[in-house]
Amino acid sequence: MPDPDTQTTLCGLILAGGRARRLGGVEKGLADWQGRPLVATAVDALRPHCGALLISANRRLPDYRPWADRVVSDAPEFDDAGPLAGLLAGLRSAQGLGLAGVLVMPCDTPAVSAGIMGELAVAARQDPQRIVLARVSDRLHPLHGYYPAGLDAALQRYLEQGGRKVMGFAEAQQPRYLDLPIAPEVFRNLNAPEDWGPSGAD
Numbered sequence: 001m002p003d004p005d006t007q008t009t010l011c012g013l014i015l016a017g018g019r020a021r022r023l024g025g026v027e028k029g030l031a032d033w034q035g036r037p038l039v040a041t042a043v044d045a046l047r048p049h050c051g052a053l054l055i056s057a058n059r060r061l062p063d064y065r066p067w068a069d070r071v072v073s074d075a076p077e078f079d080d081a082g083p084l085a086g087l088l089a090g091l092r093s094a095q096g097l098g099l100a101g102v103l104v105m106p107c108d109t110p111a112v113s114a115g116i117m118g119e120l121a122v123a124a125r126q127d128p129q130r131i132v133l134a135r136v137s138d139r140l141h142p143l144h145g146y147y148p149a150g151l152d153a154a155l156q157r158y159l160e161q162g163g164r165k166v167m168g169f170a171e172a173q174q175p176r177y178l179d180l181p182i183a184p185e186v187f188r189n190l191n192a193p194e195d196w197g198p199s200g201a202d
């Protein structure tokens with residue numbers, strides 16, 4: 001019997017399309033983090049598990065291109081609709097590429113490693129028709145998980161009806177939860193200059 005872990009090709013999706021208001025509008029994914037653009041940390045975490053890697057971005061697209069196979073922008077009708085708009089663009093691309101679904105993470109959680117995303121990838125390949133969400137100490141992380149490509153139509157409807165909550169969408173689709181035995185701080189995201197330490201973000 002074929003090993004399910006190797007039979008399903010996933011599409012990586014890094015969300016970097018937000019306006020980073022708490023950072024004063026700096027392009028967060030391109031801000032320096034330990035000598036590289038922050039987005040590079042998410043590339044490291046996703047690349048080993050994915051047949052194709054997408055970055056969801058809405059500004060400075062050429063600067064993201066070296067880091068991914070494709071940069072995808074939000075549909076104009078969902079401008080400023082939040083992370084779900086980026087997820088929809090990713091699901092549509094995965095469909096176009098014939099891939100099962102997207103293994104997603106935001107650009108701003110640099111401590112989330114390839115090992116952690118690998119655990120989510122294994123869970124996704126066991127049942128590629130279902131959403132998988134990371135859960136750490138009872139807290140859900142719906143932007144770290146797996147979404148089947150075939151949910152694009154349902155997500156489009158949710159957005160058209162004004163839905164903007166990632167958990168609201170995900171929980172309506174009977175997701176699986178993957179409990180990760182790690183410290184909650186690992187999922188800390190960078191939002192404000194002080195999260196970079198005394199010098200702040202560039």
Ligand SMILES: Nc1nc2c(ncn2[C@@H]2O[C@H](COP(=O)(O)OP(=O)(O)OP(=O)(O)O)[C@@H](O)[C@H]2O)c(=O)[nH]1
Pocket residue numbers: 015016017018019020021022023028056057074079080081082083084085086087105106107108143191
């Ligand atoms: N494609 C896309 N991604 C988004 C959008 N809004 C937020 N994101 C991404 O979703 C993740 C979580 O975003 P937030 O922290 O809520 O928003 P942010 O824009 O990063 O920062 P704030 O404006 O300070 O809240 C980040 O990786 C963002 O880049 C959006 O409208 N489109």
